Amino acid sequence: MNTEIAKAESAETLTPELIAFMAEWRHSPGSLIMVLHKVQQFYGFIPRKIAFEVAEHLDVPLAKIYGVITFYNFFKLTKPGRNQIQICMGTACYLKGGEDLVAELEGILGVGLNTVTPDGEFSAEAVRCVGCCGLAPVLVINGEVYGKVETKALHGIIAEIRKR
Amino acid sequence: MAYKQYILVCGGTACESNKGIALVEALNREVENNGLLQEVQVVRTGCLGFCEKGPIVKILPQDTFYVEVMPEDASEIVTEHIVKGRVVERLLYDKRQSQAHVGVDGLDFYQKQFRIVLRNCGVIDPDKIDEYIARDGYKAMEKALFEMSPNDVIKELRLSGLRGRGGAGFPTGVKWSFAAAQPAGQKYMVCNADEGDPGAYMDRSTLEGDPHSILEAMAIAGYAIGASQGYVYIRAEYPLAIKRLENAIVQATEYGLLGEKILGTDFSFKIELRLGAGAFVCGEETALLASIEGNRGMPSPRPPFPAVKGLWGCPTVINNVETLANIPVILLKGADWFSKIGTETTKGTKVFALTGKINNSGLIEVPMGTTLREIIFDIGGGIKDGKEFKAAQTGGPSGGMIPPQFLDAPIDYESLTSIGSIMGSGGLIVMDEDDCIPDVTKFYLDFTVDESCGKCAPCRIGGRKLLNYLHKICDGAGTAEDIENMKEISLAMGRASLCGLGQTAPNPILSSLKYFMDEYIEHIDEGKCRAGKCKNLLLYSISVDNCVGCTACARVCPVNAITGERRQLHVIDTAACIKCGQCYDVCKFHAVLRS
Ligand SMILES: Cc1cc2nc3c(=O)[nH]c(=O)nc-3n(C[C@H](O)[C@H](O)[C@H](O)COP(=O)(O)O)c2cc1C
Ligand code: FES
Numbered sequence: 228m229n230t231e232i233a234k235a236e237s238a239e240t241l242t243p244e245l246i247a248f249m250a251e252w253r254h255s256p257g258s259l260i261m262v263l264h265k266v267q268q269f270y271g272f273i274p275r276k277i278a279f280e281v282a283e284h285l286d287v288p289l290a291k292i293y294g295v296i297t298f299y300n301f302f303k304l305t306k307p308g309r310n311q312i313q314i315c316m317g318t319a320c321y322l323k324g325g326e327d328l329v330a331e332l333e334g335i336l337g338v339g340l341n342t343v344t345p346d347g348e349f350s351a352e353a354v355r356c357v358g359c360c361g362l363a364p365v366l367v368i369n370g371e372v373y374g375k376v377e378t379k380a381l382h383g384i385i386a387e388i389r390k391r
Numbered sequence: 392m393a394y395k396q397y398i399l400v401c402g403g404t405a406c407e408s409n410k411g412i413a414l415v416e417a418l419n420r421e422v423e424n425n426g427l428l429q430e431v432q433v434v435r436t437g438c439l440g441f442c443e444k445g446p447i448v449k450i451l452p453q454d455t456f457y458v459e460v461m462p463e464d465a466s467e468i469v470t471e472h473i474v475k476g477r478v479v480e481r482l483l484y485d486k487r488q489s490q491a492h493v494g495v496d497g498l499d500f501y502q503k504q505f506r507i508v509l510r511n512c513g514v515i516d517p518d519k520i521d522e523y524i525a526r527d528g529y530k531a532m533e534k535a536l537f538e539m540s541p542n543d544v545i546k547e548l549r550l551s552g553l554r555g556r557g558g559a560g561f562p563t564g565v566k567w568s569f570a571a572a573q574p575a576g577q578k579y580m581v582c583n584a585d586e587g588d589p590g591a592y593m594d595r596s597t598l599e600g601d602p603h604s605i606l607e608a609m610a611i612a613g614y615a616i617g618a619s620q621g622y623v624y625i626r627a628e629y630p631l632a633i634k635r636l637e638n639a640i641v642q643a644t645e646y647g648l649l650g651e652k653i654l655g656t657d658f659s660f661k662i663e664l665r666l667g668a669g670a671f672v673c674g675e676e677t678a679l680l681a682s683i684e685g686n687r688g689m690p691s692p693r694p695p696f697p698a699v700k701g702l703w704g705c706p707t708v709i710n711n712v713e714t715l716a717n718i719p720v721i722l723l724k725g726a727d728w729f730s731k732i733g734t735e736t737t738k739g740t741k742v743f744a745l746t747g748k749i750n751n752s753g754l755i756e757v758p759m760g761t762t763l764r765e766i767i768f769d770i771g772g773g774i775k776d777g778k779e780f781k782a783a784q785t786g787g788p789s790g791g792m793i794p795p796q797f798l799d800a801p802i803d804y805e806s807l808t809s810i811g812s813i814m815g816s817g818g819l820i821v822m823d824e825d826d827c828i829p830d831v832t833k834f835y836l837d838f839t840v841d842e843s844c845g846k847c848a849p850c851r852i853g854g855r856k857l858l859n860y861l862h863k864i865c866d867g868a869g870t871a872e873d874i875e876n877m878k879e880i881s882l883a884m885g886r887a888s889l890c891g892l893g894q895t896a897p898n899p900i901l902s903s904l905k906y907f908m909d910e911y912i913e914h915i916d917e918g919k920c921r922a923g924k925c926k927n928l929l930l931y932s933i934s935v936d937n938c939v940g941c942t943a944c945a946r947v948c949p950v951n952a953i954t955g956e957r958r959q960l961h962v963i964d965t966a967a968c969i970k971c972g973q974c975y976d977v978c979k980f981h982a983v984l985r986s
Binding site: 256257258259260261263264291294295298299300301302316317318319320321322323327330334354355356357358359360361362363370371372373374 | 404405407408442443445586587588589590591592595627628629630665666667668669670671682683684685686687688703744746747748752753754784787818820822826831834835838844949971
């Protein structure tokens with residue numbers, strides 16, 4: 228997945244797959260959000276250059292695309308770290324110490340939320356409930372769920388990811 | 392081929408993330424190694440509900456319930472239980488099961504439950520349409536298409552008394568009749584699977600465990616209102632549910648149960664997925680439609696209601712996942728049967744995601760009318776670590792806090808509203824003595840302010856002001872006047888906001904002010920937070936009498952604010968202290984004091 232992102236980015240243009248996807252969706256009404264999902268899946272965020280191309284392919288104004296991207300929390304305008312961490316700040320996780328996890332993680336990474344570490348390895352964001360509340364507090368790293376995370380265990384988890 | 396035994400492994404997200412996939416592989420390997428492939432089948436099912444102790448394994452027909460099963464345990468389960476018929480005692484949740492008299496239904500967690508919506512969750516493999524069909528799947532659709540007119544379907548639903556489970560509780564049959572009454576032409580059926588309430592995952596589990604039930608219900612709705620196109624609007628944060636739905640749509644289409652001329656009739660119905668993108672307000676129906684149309688998800692004033700003028704201006708019915716999951720059962724068993732379950736005003740069952748400071752967190756389904764006490768103490772096993780129950784919140788950020796004196800209130804729409812909360816979509820969060828009410832209220836407001844779309848001023852400005860007051864109070868700078876202002880803003884916001892988000896956002900404030908005023912007053916007058924949550928109000932010190940100088944606190948302090956020689960009294964430099972509480976937790980001699 229990560230190498231795929233790197234490849235797509237170094238190409239710096241729309242991939243054939245994306246072009247095909249847009250051609251397929253072009254005529255379905257309301258396809259913009261589905262296309263943006265696909266773009267983000269590929270690049271990890273919505274690169275400015277690609278947003279221009281999407282505007283052209285779907286024939287929607289760029290302003291509308293930015294309106295949509297900035298409305299929805301899910302879409303990112305900047306490149307995330309190579310490893311993406313989501314800390315759940317839903318109610319169940321909040322009650323069970325989600326805030327302490329955030330503080331600890333910021334300490335370990337040396338940067339705050341929504342910031343990429345200088346080496347480009349990590350970025351973390353707070354999200355609202357990933358639907359595993361029974362396992363609170365919950366952390367998601369590169370799509371993998373870590374449940375009942377203790378602040379003490381964070382160092383080990385991050386170190387292990389770093390090694391991969 | 393009939394198998395003699397089945398090993399059911401929970402494949403809900405919680406269990407899967409807890410090594411569930413490796414467990415299935417290990418079990419399959421063991422079954423094969425023991426030459427049992429012809430006799431034993433390992434089935435990965437949907438959520439069994441008991442998420443607290445996942446991954447869960449259930450063995451049929453013996454009905455044995457194993458908890459916290461790790462891949463390493465697979466060999467013992469197969470060689471001991473399956474081959475030798477000896478229960479693996481150490482993995483049992485309830486040791487009574489070792490005498491083999493107690494089935495899963497006999498466990499406290501399941502005893503008071505009644506499963507309509509979750510009927511197939513944890514029973515079938517959600518990726519196999521045949522298993523759904525074997526349990527009467529698509530039979531209700533067949534019945535509707537061949538034996539009932541669209542009007543009959545709507546009549547049956549009205550008689551059943553089913554009300555929307557997305558929160559508002561609007562009678563489903565009535566909603567359908569509005570859309571059906573619109574002139575024929577393009578109409579839409581939309582399933583609301585946005586599940587924005589943080590701390591709730593009922594819809595996710597239903598979609599992951601029984602996706603076909605939703606597709607079937609949507610097709611029935613399409614038939615009843617005259618729509619040929621359906622959309623499931625689902626959160627992008629639920630990848631497993633998306634995958635299972637996509638797979639289910641492909642299978643149903645292959646079987647001719649969706650698509651053109653279903654079962655040879657003139658009725659055609661297609662379903663597509665549309666992904667949400669992390670905006671809570673998109674759960675609100677008009678905002679949801681804007682989002683499907685590819686726009687910013689801003690709500691619009693109603694009327695016109697979507698049933699009259701919805702998606703792309705066409706009549707549209709929007710129903711919640713859980714509402715839909717009830718419908719095939721209602722058609723098969725009849726409105727009469729359904730309306731006997733529940734209370735006077737609220738029929739059927741309700742699924743709750745039971746979370747927070749409770750022993751058995753998990754997914755439960757109970758008949759309407761069950762009391763909170765039964766849910767929290769009988770099913771949920773009471774409060775964690777024997778602590779004191781403080782409050783329960785239903786309805787998430789739109790709901791209210793329910794204090795102990797209402798533990799015996801029955802769950803139904805009217806009763807919950809009368810005590811200042813709402814039914815909501817099914818999040819049920821339990822708080823104990825360690826939770827600070829103003830702090831949790833602040834958490835909810837922070838959420839709604841964050842998620843306000845900003846279109847209307849009462850919500851955009853009112854929410855921000857309320858949040859500022861709560862911050863002030865939790866920081867120890869609140870005044871009595873702030874409380875009065877909060878009440879006033881809350882009432883105005885509730886009345887003047889454009890959509891349900893702003894109208895209900897003050898609920899946590901209003902209910903907590905009503906039932907937990909003493910905690911607010913303590914924060915304001917005494918600068919005290921009894922739960923020890925509001926850091927600005929805390930002061931840590933070390934007791935001269937109790938400190939033995941073990942150095943544990945000094946070693947754990949992340950900012951080196953504690954000094955002292957071994958076997959000497961330690962001291963905390965309060966100016967350097969960041970009030971993280973680690974010293975308090977680590978001290979075995981109750982020598983760290985918090986006030
Ligand atoms: C702010 C807000 C958020 C909502 N979120 C959801 C949601 O996540 N899921 C849902 O089914 N309904 C949600 N609703 C309710 C829907 O607007 C709508 O009433 C519901 O989907 C109708 O389906 P039902 O009649 O089957 O309950 C929300 C409402 C508001 C005001
Ligand atoms: S609140 Fe964290 S997973 Fe639901």
